[in-house]
Amino acid sequence: MSELALRAEKADAADELAGVRDRFVLDTVSDHAAGAAGVYLDGNSLGALPAHVPGRVEDVVRRQWGELRIRSWDESGWWTAPERIGDRIAPLVGAAAGQIVVGDSTSVNVFKALVGAVRLAGEGRDEILVDATTFPTDGYIAESAARLTGCVLRPVTPAGVPDALGDRTAAVLLNHVDYRTGRLHDLPALTAAIHAAGAVAVWDLCHSAGALPVGLDEHGVDLAVGCTYKYLNGGPGSPAYLYVRRELQDLFDSPLPGWNSHAEPFGMSPSYAPAPGAVRGRVGTPDILSMLALEAALDVWEGVRIEAVRAKSLALTDFFLECVEAYLPAGRVDCLTPVAHEERGSQIALRCADAGDVMKRLIERGVVGDFRHPDVLRFGFTPLYVGFADVERAARVLGEVVDGS
Known part of the structure; x- marks a missing residue:
């Protein structure tokens, strides 16, 4: 040997x-x-x-869906799964409970977060900075969000962000870890620089959540998104998540309002009134099978x-x-x-x-x-x-x- x-x-x-x-x-x-x-x-x-996931998924399919059927929305906790599972992810990214909602894909959540960030920034700010080395979809979404909000899109390297910030910058979308090289970017320093310029920080955590401490609350990150099928082991296509800092939740204006994020989802009102808290990050009916597989997978983090x-x-x-x-x-x-x-x-x-x-x-x-x-x-x-x-x-x-x- x-x-x-x-x-x-x-x-x-x-x-x-x-x-x-x-x-x-x-x-x-x-x-x-x-x-x-x-x-x-x-x-x-x-x-x-995770070895125990197949048995848990079988229970979801055979008993919760097969036997309880519609009753599982209440009796099996299907309706509250997006927030409940978000609270389980929260400690892994340094967030307190009540700030993460699980659902939709990473791409959809990037869109929600980036458009929401521009709206949070307010009038007079019409520029989005995006990580020039980002995963391609983030760039595509950023380009679409810029068109939708009337902003100019400026691709910059993470290292170039401090010098690129200005009084027109509304939002900055960055990757915590570069998907090609594995480079870890300085989330605390870059977030502080973005805030000093009066802009909103949006972080993509796909390659860091579950692999290293993130410290969303500690470093005052505004909005963050991430997938769950990499280091969180949620399975192929498992739902992503959206983090909205508690202080911003009442101001967060999602570009994808849906009945699931309505203050009274079963009121079927023709006018939209957003729910309080992270729930307003929801859109439509949760994807229960993959979501509950993810919930089971998160058990491996016990201890x-x-x-x-x-x-x-x-x-x-x-x-x-x-x-x-x-x-x-x-x-x-x-x-x-x-x-x-x-x-x-x-x-x-x-x-x-x-x-x-x-x-x-x-x-x-x-x-x-x-x-x-x-x-x-x-x-x-x-x-x-x-x-x-x-x-x-x-x-x-x-x-x-x-x-x-």
């Missing part, structure tokens, strides 16, 4: 989160060469399945501290980079992810000339990451179920693949 493999074994034995791994159904694809269990490093795209998750994430990514340096020929890959802990999310992105073919061969060997056009290998590290032996093996197999072994 190599020195790195021995270190991985010792680190796994000392890992306070090691037992959480048993709460998941993990990839059993074998390494055809070594016969080892697979390594899943794509939780930053789709989290692994887990997000600070411990962050500490393990940094240790895993540090160790992966060390193993890559040891196992790969010099210059074969370039790391796009910052080395500094304060600038790193929970993924490592490596630039590799033949990245698409390399990833295909890695997956054939049981190491699952993903490929981003044109030349990026992405590896996501989910501390709840990824261990140090997984990391060592993934880097070793990567070395064998790029070396043609």
Whole structure:
């Protein structure tokens, strides 16, 4: 056994989160060469399945829907699920209860938040700044929101935001972690700069929630959105969420008012009156099956501290980079992810000339990451179920693949 493999074994034995791994159904694809269990490093795209979720979903389908039917809106708590599940996500992003509502997709929630942010900013502010490196959909939504609100859209890098802010800036939409490189942006400092300019801060937490502390309340974030199928393990297409800071809730004017966000949803009034609190972020009927699967998935966080998750994430990514340096020929890959802990999310992105073919061969060997056009290998590290032996093996197999072994 190599020195790195021995270190991985010792680190796994000392890992306070090691037992959480048993709460998941993990990839059993074998390494055809070594016969080892697979390594899943794509939780930053789709989290692994919590082992107890299928049974909970079966109960929702067979009993709550099949037997109770319409009674489940009250008796099974379907109607209050968006706020109840939002309150369970809240501690993972540093928010008090009553500020997060679950439902709709990330894209729909970005639209609600960004248009709502412009309306919060008020008259005289007709400019939206958007992260120039953002996930494409955020940019598309921002462009549409700018047209709808009569604003000018200015793409800027997160680092360029402080200099780009002005007295015309209404809202700024930023990603907490860059989806390609894994770079972690400075949410506290950027939020403070946005507020100093009199603008509204909107953060996309898709690649940070469940992987590291966010501190929405602590840092005074105005609005935030995020998905739940990555580090929160809610399942494919699981509903996203919208955070509205408590002090802004009575002022938040959603561009998508629906009967579910009405103050009297069953009054069927022809005129709209928004509900108080985060409920006004709802639109239509909740997507109950996927929402309750998400609620079940969140049980894996019982007894887990997000600070411990962050500490393990940094240790895993540090160790992966060390193993890559040891196992790969010099210059074969370039790391796009910052080395500094304060600038790193929970993924490592490596630039590799033949990245698409390399990833295909890695997956054939049981190491699952993903490929981003044109030349990026992405590896996501989910501390709840990824261990140090997984990391060592993934880097070793990567070395064998790029070396043609």
